Amino acid sequence: MTDCKRLSGRTVVVTGGASGIGEAAVQRLLEEGAQVVVGDINLAALRRLEAHIQGGSCAGRLAVVLCDVSQESDIIRLLRHTIEKFGHLDCMINNAGTGGAFEPLIETSVADWDRTQAVNLRSVFLGTKHAARIMMRQGEGGSIINVASIAAMSGGAGGAAYSASKAGVVSLTQTAAVQLGAHNIRVNTIVPGILVSPLTHRNVDPEGLKNLAAGTLPLPIAGESKHLAPAFAFFASDDSRFISGTTLVVDGGAGAMGLNLYSGQNPFGNAIVERARLAGVRHFDDGARVEEPGMTSPQQFPAVAADDSRPASREVPKxxxxxxxxxxxxxxxxxxxxxxxxxxxxxxxxxxxxxxxxxxxxxxxxxxxxxxxxxxxxxxxxxxxxxxxxxxxxxxxxxxxxxxxxxxxxxxxxxxxxxxxxxxxxxxxxxxxxxxxxxxxxxxxxxxxxxxxxxxxxxxxxxxxxxxxxxxxxxxxxxxxxxxxxxxxxxxxxxxxxxxxxxxxxxxxxxxxxxxxxxxxxxxxxxxxxxxxxxxxxxxxxxxxxx
Known part of the structure; x- marks a missing residue:
């Protein structure tokens, strides 16, 4: 835990902040003194996060809002609640995302493609657009942090829809940095590598997957969500005041070695795919956290069971x-x-x-x-x-x-x-x-x-x-x-x-x-x-x- 309070008095909004990378970022931002508003579609995870934080020293500096980031009305409501709660907005972190389907390009449905773009790319556009408007009215600048993926940099680190959506995030960030710079609003991208998490280990020998990851990457470390948290705090602080339009890759050196994760030749990628197969899922997000202690299954985008009478297309949670x-x-x-x-x-x-x-x-x-x-x-x-x-x-x-x-x-x-x-x-x-x-x-x-x-x-x-x-x-x-x-x-x-x-x-x-x-x-x-x-x-x- 850091003793640094460089974010004291700052208000930060984090989408998808109730679990995973987002939750790690929220914890770090609160430790550094920020007021944090979390928007997430998983109500149970939001309540868990709220209960955990309110019981500690950061009580009073966290607010949670149920939010579907693909809907403009929800983003507007999230930011409106932020202003009503804390009075101003200093940093917007567009972190929420979905992994999408595993299928090859030629088998990807239009519904899966559209939903992936809506959650991963349209949400970043909406968050950037409406946060920038507030920051411009405030007249004090600000920081917008968008989360992409190493799948944006390579053709072998994710599905077609996911990779395209994350590449779009990188491009959108650069365009926004140019257009918003005159207002002293800096916009940057954080690119996580492949992390060992419930999404990848599926509760099948997590320690084994960590060892495999550490042995595959140039740095002998298995990446976890906590390794991303300092990057968010850095970009939210004045330490990054002369940095905008950049892409910070946090991947343990995976990109430098030409990672081709899902080529069939990468042991770490093969292990992730095999665990997903054993878990019986066809979408990356399905069943991600069911067995993790203290967590319940996310409500968004539930898998379609074989005996389910639902239509094959996924319903957007209402x-x-x-x-x-x-x-x-x-x-x-x-x-x-x-x-x-x-x-x-x-x-x-x-x-x-x-x-x-x-x-x-x-x-x-x-x-x-x-x-x-x-x-x-x-x-x-x-x-x-x-x-x-x-x-x-x-x-x-x-x-x-x-x-x-x-x-x-x-x-x-x-x-x-x-x-x-x-x-x-x-x-x-x-x-x-x-x-x-x-x-x-x-x-x-x-x-x-x-x-x-x-x-x-x-x-x-x-x-x-x-x-x-x-x-x-x-x-x-x-x-x-x-x-x-x-x-x-x-x-x-x-x-x-x-x-x-x-x-x-x-x-x-x-x-x-x-x-x-x-x-x-x-x-x-x-x-x-x-x-x-x-x-x-x-x-x-x-x-x-x-x-």
Missing amino acids: VVLITGVSRGLGRAMCQEFARRGHIVVGCARDPAAVANLQAEFGDAHSFAVLDVVDDDKVQQWASQTLTHLGAPNLLLNNAAILGPTQQTWRCTDRELNEILNVNVRGTANIIRHFGPAMMKQKGSVIVNFSSGWGRDAAPRVAPYCASKWAIEGLTKAMSMEVPPHMCVVSLHPGIVQTDTLDVAFGEAAARYPSPEEWAKVAVPYLLNITPDHNGAQLSVPGMSEMR
Whole structure:
């Protein structure tokens, strides 16, 4: 640990800072006195990092933000939070990246290519662009550090998409250094070599891989993330004030010896590939940290299992907010969205059910005890959620109650109020406090759960019918108010065997799909809703048939 405090008072943003190279950089920057804001897509890793740091001497100098660096709105939100938290920005480290697919060029899919460029190159463009704008307004200069790879320097150190994206980072850095120099903003690239990490050893004889790496490189040292950390501190400090547009290679001499890592002739490269084969992965990031002590599997870009019903193309992780998650459709949706790699935020009134959900799903997801009828509590929950996760990409207003099944005139005032409060007022409360933030985000979708009885009617459930007709009207009106890049729809989920159906249908309810069967169809259907559907009355396909 260094005693140097050359970064005291400086504010540094690190993307992908919750693990690996980024985490090592964050630790070093904090040690040198900096205030650090970490943006990362892995919520569990962010929480772990936050808990670790806040328990030490650096408490108060770290902030974490859930962030998909490929999305401009997320980068803007990350930097806005930085200014709100610490008042200024001195250094931007664009570190987040993805390894992409192992396949040869001729077998690389367009989806893998595009996703790799989005995470590795577009993110650096976005981070550089918006950080530079802030630094220019501040008028005090600054430092931007972009992370590339030795794959940018050689054709044998990575896949085609990855190598091209990292070469783009080097070129973008040089261009940015020229254009931003007049504003005293320096822009440099750090190029890591191949490191021994969970991504490369896959928990298969890590010490053996270290020995192999040390025996392969000119320097008899196995590279680790900690070896990169001093370079970040150097470029963030005034010690580098006359350096811009340069590329600093930190690789133990690998580049000097003409590293051709994945040629089939390099023992170190062969060992990495063999470990990946044994781990059963086809993308470099898959399963990277599952077995590392104290860590859970990253949620981004989950591998597609052989028995998985998902499409072959990978889903970009979304933040999905669901009300009424204690049982039935809500709980089944939580399970299916989480299985597909999305981040689930849920609420329910039952404390025991919420505690069970949090224990089952882990820290990558967030569940709260909440009655959607309580507007003050909804506002508090929304404030906390928006601060830590940002606006949901998909909001599912699912919470509802059926109420007693009886003739209309037998419904008491209290019973009517309770049904309307939960089903209509609760939906309005959630929209009131999450809707404005979602409107600022391109592609946001709000789904208000209706019912077949919201488009027709039946005897003995008049208050419920009234509440769901109200949902249809509320949805239609709101769809005329939102911006064109957003979508608000009503959804008839179909007829599903839930507690509500058991009350309404009795023994006949068993003839209909279970919530878990329903979710397998409904979740991909929900994920495919776009702004083009705005105002539509949708129904989950095939979910009204008896078995």
